[in-house]
Amino acid sequence: MRHITSEGLIDYVDGKVSEREKLAVEDHLMACKDCSELKQELQSLVSRLREDASFEPPTELVQWGVNLFQPVRRPEPGGLPKFIASLVFDTFDQPMFAGMRRVGTPPRQLLFRAGAVDIDVKIEAMEANDRITLVGQVLSGTTKFFDNTPVKLESHGMVRYRTQTNVVGEFSFDEVPKDTYHLSVDLPEGQITLFCVHRANS
């Protein structure tokens, strides 16, 4: 028995055959186990490929993800080395206690770590005016405090707000518009960048 070529089977699967060819393929598939299995395999592959198209995110969303890297991507010539801090704790990832109902949006607390430096960040939403307050503290593994350390909030590749830490390493950005911010702390060892997000649902 002469088998149907892969091309013939794919045409059949894609519906690119005439009625007469279709009947001939179906007759052959009834009698040929090999071709029938190959047809199943090709059909499954083609349908998975087609299905995948429905999972394509909008281009601007992908670009948003790509742009997240911008502050690290463009180090200033001769500037400080840059480090991305790891997120070690986020209340957003913690499940609510059983039986608890959420009333309003609770503050989000995050802890970032870069080497021996911890950066504690709390983000609180102001429901009334669609703004957030972001407070934090830069802490060292030693007893040292990072006072008078420049702290910046960047979004869309630009520095939006600047402040400095106080004597115990605390800093605050009050009532800034909701956005996704890159928070940078300029330490003598280098610049630490963290990524703080405030989504509508967080």
Add this chain to the structure above:
Amino acid sequence: MSASKYKSYTDPELVSMCLKGDGDAWEALIKRYRRLIYSIPVRFGFENADAADVFQAVCLKLLEHLHQVKDDRRISAWIVTTTTRQCLHLRGLKTRETTSEEELQEPEDPAINLEELRLVTEQQQTIRDAVEELGERCRVLIGLLYFDSTTPSYDRISEQIHIPVASIGPTRARCLDKLRTMLRRRGFR
């Protein structure tokens, strides 16, 4: 160097490059996994805005956790777990229902089982990875035939990949055969 040249790099290689400040490596990583990330909230039945929210959250988490995933050969598994958690969390926030960890184990749609979701999304990623490893002509042809929502005509495909219209069918068959063979080698049926 454009991000397309990064396609041959493994995930750990890309992550190492990202950690050294290489933005093109990050772009390649996001583009490699964009459909995997987005497919999960879509399968959960979220609307576009919520699916976008999950996508953004996962991109951020990936960036924040680059240090932890740098030695991980299977970032896809990390992405599936993280995205699924994010979907469950978002659903919990949206419904504002009382939830314990156990109660958040199943998606709202009873037709979706989490283990099945993990299997399906990982299989889908295996196919995407295999497509990426095909030669350029096959990759572009499969993209035009099966991923392009505008369903381009054979004439347009012919112009784009510089092969005669009559060769599109046989080329497509060869490309799908190659893809099938690659997937079989990876134990995919």
